[in-house]
Amino acid sequence: MTDPLDTVFAALADPTRRAILAMLLEDDMAVTDVAEPFEMSLAAISKHLVILTRAGLIAQEKRGRVKWCKLNPDAMRAASVWMQGFGQFEPVNLDAFERFLETELRDAPE
Amino acid sequence: MTDPLDTVFAALADPTRRAILAMLLEDDMAVTDVAEPFEMSLAAISKHLVILTRAGLIAQEKRGRVKWCKLNPDAMRAASVWMQGFGQFEPVNLDAFERFLETELRDAPE
DNA sequence: TCGATCATCAACCAAATGGTTGAATATGCA
């Protein structure tokens, strides 16, 4: 019922959550390790991870005691495309353009 | 002190505000006209416009009684660039994409 | 089996958000 863009943009609106995403860009991480650099409780980080998961921006997989967090940048695509409607922000990157076409044609073949 | 990305993403997280931006893509509009299609008070829309203004996504200019709202898509640039760090789906040109598809479909119709 | 570790849950709190209504402020027009 609520637009997925709502949850994605809302998830991205918090600096802690954006920092978490940036960390996960480097590598998959356990919840405790995600929390380590922040000056807030583990429970607070756990909540942030729930929000990121619901937005589809990360995936969490439990292996043993440890829950691993993995980035899922594809969830940004819809938001990114929506923004594209308002203008072209970057100099056209032909490599990226070709990758765009590849994924576009793969994901939504008619 | 607070990251501009916070305010931009937060502004974009609300469907009413995204709809307003989409409307302004067509043309500049007066506040009353912006409010017209929505089922909420003018005051509520006025607040949304303040939020969009503070985020830098629109500019408002008063001429006589009427305050005109004008899209400022450049404010999306930072957010757009931030997202680009997570994948190459960003720096593409949708117009170019459409032209590409056009010629592609014209030259090789299946 | 026991203690330590990983992570979430539950209850709570302050502040922010998104809406309302009614009054106030400017401006345009007859």
Place this chain on the structure above:
DNA sequence: TGCATATTCAACCATTTGGTTGATGATCGA
């Protein structure tokens, strides 16, 4: 001048958000 229109302001309200703490449930390792 006086009324109508355009917009905001002010006060209020319910809900959401982002944080806390303490308890709880799994799971690992000795």
